[in-house]
Amino acid sequence: MSEKPAPSRLGEFSLIERYFAPLATSIGAAHLQDDAAVFAPDTGCELVVTKDMLMAGVHFFENDPPFAVAQKALGVNLSDLAAKGAIPKGYLLGLGLSDDIGEEWIAEFCRGLKAVQDRFGIDLLGGDTISCPKGPLLSITAFGNVPIGDVVRRNTAVAGAKLYVTGSIGDAALGLKLRLDEGLAAQVGLSDAERDFLLDRYLLPQPRVSAADALRDYAVAAMDISDGLVGDLGHMCRTSKVQARVILEDVPYSSAASAMIAKNREFLETAISGGDDYEILAAIMPENCTAFENALTATGLAVTQIGDLQTLDAGQEQGTVELIWHDEPFILRGAAGFRHF
Amino acid sequence: MSEKPAPSRLGEFSLIERYFAPLATSIGAAHLQDDAAVFAPDTGCELVVTKDMLMAGVHFFENDPPFAVAQKALGVNLSDLAAKGAIPKGYLLGLGLSDDIGEEWIAEFCRGLKAVQDRFGIDLLGGDTISCPKGPLLSITAFGNVPIGDVVRRNTAVAGAKLYVTGSIGDAALGLKLRLDEGLAAQVGLSDAERDFLLDRYLLPQPRVSAADALRDYAVAAMDISDGLVGDLGHMCRTSKVQARVILEDVPYSSAASAMIAKNREFLETAISGGDDYEILAAIMPENCTAFENALTATGLAVTQIGDLQTLDAGQEQGTVELIWHDEPFILRGAAGFRHF
Structure with missing residues (x-):
């Protein structure tokens, strides 16, 4: 020093x-x-x-x-x-x-x-x-x-790949909301245990270190989700020149997050666009999905398929992210892009 | 990013x-x-x-x-x-x-x-x-x-080694004094060119990148001088369990710094204990001194012998730095240790 x-x-x-x-x-x-x-x-x-x-x-x-x-x-x-x-x-x-x-x-x-x-x-x-x-x-x-040569990049995603996330999405952003508004947990009917779980997910992100081997073996592209699932997936699409479709009911939410989302659509927006998840987003070719899931499961990490990647629509230059919620397009109403508080 | x-x-x-x-x-x-x-x-x-x-x-x-x-x-x-x-x-x-x-x-x-x-x-x-x-x-x-294995450390200095510095010492600390006190340059009779030289030496430290090869070849220990010659030499002595003697009139001062030092003893203290020199301090065994000097001179860097390292006095555990100014011990009057403004 x-x-x-x-x-x-x-x-x-x-x-x-x-x-x-x-x-x-x-x-x-x-x-x-x-x-x-x-x-x-x-x-x-x-x-x-x-x-x-x-x-x-x-x-x-x-x-x-x-x-x-x-x-x-x-x-x-x-x-x-x-x-x-x-x-x-x-x-x-x-x-x-x-x-x-x-x-x-x-x-x-x-x-x-x-x-x-x-x-x-x-x-x-x-x-x-x-x-x-x-x-x-x-x-x-x-x-x-x-x-040497095995680093997994985020700008190497390709159309046809399936999208996966580790763990659960949105806990930290919802935890931050609870942290900033003390009355909110009672208002949405969370138990103390649910509230504490979400607060802890904000306070103590868990790096998914054990996912590294499976990512090298099977992912065509990957990144960690630090600024919200939708925003970070957008970066992957933009740098890889593909577009994405995410089925929002397939995204893994913890039971505490699910309890909040069931109360108010706004919390779904928070969950998928808020930051600090520190889960991993990976693009896996269909033929490798089973092996990837098995490899991650063997390390004890939950992993969930949430959508897929597609070729850019004609005339598009920048990748976009299409969100589907129970077969309907889901439009984010909040401000685009995530900022820390 | x-x-x-x-x-x-x-x-x-x-x-x-x-x-x-x-x-x-x-x-x-x-x-x-x-x-x-x-x-x-x-x-x-x-x-x-x-x-x-x-x-x-x-x-x-x-x-x-x-x-x-x-x-x-x-x-x-x-x-x-x-x-x-x-x-x-x-x-x-x-x-x-x-x-x-x-x-x-x-x-x-x-x-x-x-x-x-x-x-x-x-x-x-x-x-x-x-x-x-x-x-x-x-x-x-x-x-x-x-x-591999050739890094030059600062805790590997040994008694008997000669101490060298590159460039000139104290310019930046004196430049900072001039920066903080606009009237000082005129007060001590500096020319505009002398003042600007010292201000620049504070603003734009010059990393002695070209010294690296000679240091690997000949130095038993080295460090850059960022927090003042006396303080940093003290760290070398402490970590190497040796003590040092520095002949202050042998330390290289620029002509602008010399002009200030000639006016007031306080500026000598500043020059040898102030920070931001970003010159290199090296310990060289006597048999390598000529080769080291030649190698640095060949790169265009000035290099000057300023003292030597000695075994610890009996009972001492921590290395000390003895300063000599025209055959008399020189005691720093200012506060020990350098702090940025």
């Missing part, structure tokens, strides 16, 4: 020695005593690298528990790697701290990092800590291994 | 297509149409990776020209790579933008990135753009190639 100013109460070197160095156990990290780390992809592999930044008040709430913030920050990066078919290896941590952030926050944050490291067998490689006027700010660069 | 919210006036996709995609020409960057980049070290090499974050109002002035901010942000990262003996390859860019930052700023910033890319033959690999309450915020992760 380099020595940019850290919050005055805690010198950066104490921070590193006490909290970050124990997270950096690889030889190449050199106990974080240097300005740079050294590493290489595994034999026969190349590196997949991704960078996601998270800002307090934009990507998470300032009063979110730091243990959860750490898991989210690492999780969203590992989600990108998984969607590319990569096995996570390590990460760099950029941390912006304002004066109001104390040692307790940092200790809990590092405990969260450690939990993710242990779960996925990854390691802190290095990073930087700076002062900033308003924090915490997290900038994570994550690395994964993928066999 | 992933789709976190960008400033409302410019969608992130327009930003990427118009400004960032043209900077990302490698196959692995996939025109920035994916959430991740793919790459590998060159044959026979491993990767050196470093991360430095820069925040407006902390690491640069909010009214600094964006063309210069880009060069500084990339430059400080390339400086870290050079000190490790690595040849730069590419970088990821994390960019935090607040609502007050317009397209013109971004266009000029990207022109600055392009200038550095062209100069050093590197490429943008990917990144992320977010909204933040106060920007710009820059988080750069830079990658370089180093032959």
Whole structure:
């Protein structure tokens, strides 16, 4: 780590020695005593690298528990790697701290990092800590291994492929709605358990790391869903020059999400266009669907076919996404595109 | 790049297509149409990776020209790579933008990135753009190639080695003083050219990329000087368990810096303890000094011997730095440790 100013109460070197160095156990990290780390992809592999930044008040709430913030920050990066078919290896941590952030926050944050490291067998490689006027700010660069030439792209989808998603869709966006409106859970008749489930899905995204192998083996294209199913599928279509049809009643919703959707059509819109799912969207050719489903099921991940990809309509240049709800076209009424709160 | 919210006036996709995609020409960057980049070290090499974050109002002035901010942000990262003996390859860019930052700023910033890319033959690999309450915020992760096992560390210095620095020391810290106190240049009798030289040395650090080969060949330890010569040498000593002696009149000062130092002892303190030099500090065994000097001189870089390393005094555990000024011990009167303004 380099020595940019850290919050005055805690010198950066104490921070590193006490909290970050124990997270950096690889030889190449050199106990974080240097300005740079050294590493290489595994034999026969190349590196997949991704960078996601998270800002307090934009990507998470300032009063979110730091243990959860750490898991989210690492999780969203590992989600990108998984969607590319990569096995996570390590990460760099950029941390912006304002004066109001104390040692307790940092200790809990590092405990969260450690939990993710242990779960996925990854390691802190290095990073930087700076002062900033308003924090915490997290900038994570994550690395994964993928066999040379096997990365799964999102701009390689083709007409005829079937669309799949892992897990369930919309929980996090509905959880965010519940978080922003305390009375909403009672109003829509959710049980405490249903409410807590949705709140947790927002707070603690689960990167689908175990999907990576099956994606490399069977997906013609894949991406993680971070900005809403409809929007992200739109990106896949646009970059792949195809169009998509999604059968909305085939999309997997959790029982808590289903309870909300049954109350109000608006919640269906939220579920399919809201962000922070961190599930994986994959395009699979028909002949590989069974093998793909079996491979994912074997890892314990739920996977559901939700539609398919088609050639562009005559005259179209940009892919579009057609939504079907009980045999009728479903038009999103809300503003196009998702923005974090 | 992933789709976190960008400033409302410019969608992130327009930003990427118009400004960032043209900077990302490698196959692995996939025109920035994916959430991740793919790459590998060159044959026979491993990767050196470093991360430095820069925040407006902390690491640069909010009214600094964006063309210069880009060069500084990339430059400080390339400086870290050079000190490790690595040849730069590419970088990821994390960019935090607040609502007050317009397209013109971004266009000029990207022109600055392009200038550095062209100069050093590197490429943008990917990144992320977010909204933040106060920007710009820059988080750069830079990658370089180093032959396997040849990285130059800072914790491997040994007693008996001679200490060298590239370029000149203290210009940036003195330039910052001039920047913060408009009347100071006239007060100390600097010419306009001298003042502008020092201001530029603060604004536009020059990463000593061409030093990398000589460092790999001859240095037992090296680091870049980002937080002041005395402080950074202290880190080298501490991590290497040696102590250092520096002859302050042997330290290379530019003529502009010398003019200030001649006026007031305080400016000597600033020069040797202030930050932002981005010169390289190297420890060279006596038998390699001539070859090292010749190799650096051949690249056009000035290099100067400023002292040496010694075994720890009896009972000492932490390395210390002894400063000598005309045969007398020189004690720093200012606060220990450097903080950015």
